[in-house]
Amino acid sequence: xxxxxxRTDPQSKPVRRGKKKILLxxxxxxxxxxxxxxxxxxxxxxxxxxxxxxxxVIADKYDEPKRRxxxxxxxxxxxxxxxxxxxxxxxxxxxxxxKRHFVDWxxxxxxxxxxxxxxxxxxxxxxxxxxxxxxxxxxLFNLRNVVKMDFLDDFTQSEARTFLRSLQGVTxxxxxxxxxxxxxxxxxxxxxxxxxxxxxxxLIEKTTTILKNQRALAExxxxxxxxxxxLFLHDHARDVCCEKKPKHANCPMQKLCPKVGVDD
Numbered sequence: 001x002x003x004x005x006x007r008t009d010p011q012s013k014p015v016r017r018g019k020k021k022i023l024l025x026x027x028x029x030x031x032x033x034x035x036x037x038x039x040x041x042x043x044x045x046x047x048x049x050x051x052x053x054x055x056x057v058i059a060d061k062y063d064e065p066k067r068r069x070x071x072x073x074x075x076x077x078x079x080x081x082x083x084x085x086x087x088x089x090x091x092x093x094x095x096x097x098x099k100r101h102f103v104d105w106x107x108x109x110x111x112x113x114x115x116x117x118x119x120x121x122x123x124x125x126x127x128x129x130x131x132x133x134x135x136x137x138x139x140l141f142n143l144r145n146v147v148k149m150d151f152l153d154d155f156t157q158s159e160a161r162t163f164l165r166s167l168q169g170v171t172x173x174x175x176x177x178x179x180x181x182x183x184x185x186x187x188x189x190x191x192x193x194x195x196x197x198x199x200x201x202x203l204i205e206k207t208t209t210i211l212k213n214q215r216a217l218a219e220x221x222x223x224x225x226x227x228x229x230x231l232f233l234h235d236h237a238r239d240v241c242c243e244k245k246p247k248h249a250n251c252p253m254q255k256l257c258p259k260v261g262v263d264d
Contacts, residue, residue: 050258054201062231105147109147135169194233
């Protein structure tokens with residue numbers, strides 16, 4: 001048989017069926033290729049088992065939804081923006097600092113970027129984050145002439161998502177996060193960083209839509225863990241599961257993750 005340019009496993013055995021030769025590959029080799037391949041994900045059973053281990057890892061680190069205080073929608077939006085610049089605990093501290101410093105979010109809107117940044121953190125990310133927050137508050141004021149979002153309680157999920165996406169500076173994953181934390185939509189927010197980490201763990205496909213991947217995650221992760229898993233992704237997807245040279249030693253999933261598409 002002529003080589004097709006593909007590398008075959010030394011354990012594979014060619015057999016003849018009729019006039020054609022068929023290459024039989026051991027089951028464990030196929031399984032390895034599925035887990036480590038660039039275009040495939042783990043089987044449904046494997047994803048379920050991995051999800052169970054993920055729940056064990058995050059159970060003692062993040063509060064369960066029943067114990068978590070639900071903030072007003074605009075407060076949650078501010079918190080979500082902070083989490084896109086720093087880890088969960090640091091973001092919570094910065095949020096509390098902002099609440100102490102400003103009377104309301106309208107005062108933040110009319111403040112300078114330097115004032116906002118100094119109110120929440122001395123870290124390098126604070127200045128960029130302050131500009132992001134000010135941009136959103138101004139966009140909200142331009143649309144509603146008020147810096148509040150309590151009216152979302154009267155919207156359908158679709159209407160609320162459409163409105164949030166209409167605000168300059170609000171991405172799809174940020175809008176999904178507000179809806180998840182405040183209204184329990186059941187859709188796990190998937191930023192580029194979060195999608196990359198979920199793909200490497202074999203939980204989603206790389207070439208499908210965000211909505212299909214959100215449904216795939218919902219199938220393997222119980223709804224009670226959606227918030228905790230979102231926080232877990234915030235802490236690890238951007239800074240640990242980096243696009244290049246991921247920091248395996250710092251990842252709590254190191255021994256469990258199949259590292260799909262990652263060259264060791």
